Amino acid sequence: MSTNPLVRTLRYLNWLCNPWHGLDAARIYELLATSSPTEHGLYLNLGFWQHANSVDLASDALAMRVAEAGRMDSDDRVLDCGFGFGDQDILWARRCRPRQIIGLNVTESQVALARRRVAEAGVADCVDLRHGSATDMPLPDASVDLVVALESAFHYRTREHFFREAWRVLRPGGRLATADIIPMPAATDRRMRRRQRISWGLVASKFAIPTENVYTQPGYRSALERSGFESIRIDSIREQVYAPLHHHLRAHPERLQRLHPIARLPARMTLGSRPESVYAGLDYIVAEATKPSTDTTAEGA
Numbered sequence: 274m275s276t277n278p279l280v281r282t283l284r285y286l287n288w289l290c291n292p293w294h295g296l297d298a299a300r301i302y303e304l305l306a307t308s309s310p311t312e313h314g315l316y317l318n319l320g321f322w323q324h325a326n327s328v329d330l331a332s333d334a335l336a337m338r339v340a341e342a343g344r345m346d347s348d349d350r351v352l353d354c355g356f357g358f359g360d361q362d363i364l365w366a367r368r369c370r371p372r373q374i375i376g377l378n379v380t381e382s383q384v385a386l387a388r389r390r391v392a393e394a395g396v397a398d399c400v401d402l403r404h405g406s407a408t409d410m411p412l413p414d415a416s417v418d419l420v421v422a423l424e425s426a427f428h429y430r431t432r433e434h435f436f437r438e439a440w441r442v443l444r445p446g447g448r449l450a451t452a453d454i455i456p457m458p459a460a461t462d463r464r465m466r467r468r469q470r471i472s473w474g475l476v477a478s479k480f481a482i483p484t485e486n487v488y489t490q491p492g493y494r495s496a497l498e499r500s501g502f503e504s505i506r507i508d509s510i511r512e513q514v515y516a517p518l519h520h521h522l523r524a525h526p527e528r529l530q531r532l533h534p535i536a537r538l539p540a541r542m543t544l545g546s547r548p549e550s551v552y553a554g555l556d557y558i559v560a561e562a563t564k565p566s567t568d569t570t571a572e573g574a
């Protein structure tokens with residue numbers, strides 16, 4: 274990715290303003306680079322704000338919420354899909370001390386920087402970060418205890434391919450945990466439905482969400498079941514994600530300083546609107562599921 278400021282500006286304009294120019298997830302994250310609104314880390318997630326009062330703490334809390342959903346512990350060999358700059362892996366290595374974390378990420382610049390950060394944090398013996406896709410895992414069957422995807426699976430082509438791959442690489446009895454963005458069920462009120470469509474459409478088009486991944490909670494459950502998972506639990510945490518983040522950023526506009534100037538403008542406009550409208554179409558879920566211990570086979574596998 275070019276570091277020439279003019280080229281970057283043109284790329285931002287093309288991404289944000291050109292409705293016919295769809296970037297794939299890796300190109301979007303190459304463009305965004307390290308422009309996260311965090312103060313200390315480089316997280317790219319929206320955070321779990323139940324008890325947090327900063328972007329860093331909320332991002333840590335979301336990572337821990339996923340670790341809890343997956344019951345991450347010291348015996349586990351974990352596969353982390355879409356690890357961003359590796360903040361979550363450093364956190365889990367320190368707090369949950371799993372046997373090993375293998376990470377897969379399609380954005381090359383993130384992989385390079387995340388590896389350096391993991392080494393600097395002194396956890397490289399436990400964390401092995403690789404360039405690769407969650408939909409084509411370079412791992413043998415039944416080789417990990419837990420697969421996690423922290424705010425990443427909505428990008429995958431497709432999320433259901435990821436579920437099948439996760440099922441394949443998990444040992445019998447292994448777990449899957451995700452924090453994920455899906456659409457809200459359609460409202461009965463016509464004006465609300467319109468707001469939902471606009472809100473979802475903007476996020477889906479700018480953040481490379483394939484149409485195959487557009488389903489609400491019952492669809493998510495069915496996709497997990499079709500892939501062979503059981504003991505499925507899906508919790509919406511949207512009330513602890515979108516509005517609190519919105520209020521926090523509105524109260525701390527300095528957190529937007531790391532954004533590229535072209536991205537700051539729509540971010541400020543968004544923060545000037547009411548969160549009920551901006552996020553009307555967006556649900557935010559934490560999902561957990563288990564691969565059966567008995568030797569059943571995923572449909573079509």
Ligand SMILES: C[S@@+](CC[C@H](N)C(=O)[O-])C[C@H]1O[C@@H](n2cnc3c(N)ncnc32)[C@H](O)[C@@H]1O
Pocket residue numbers: 298299302315316317318354355356357358360361377378379380383405406407408423424425428429430
């Ligand atoms: C919203 S960011 C979240 C990053 C990180 N989990 C965090 O919480 O800071 C989404 C991440 O998913 C990664 N990603 C997108 N598609 C992917 C794929 N098919 N396989 C693996 N990673 C992918 C992106 O490169 C990016 O790191």
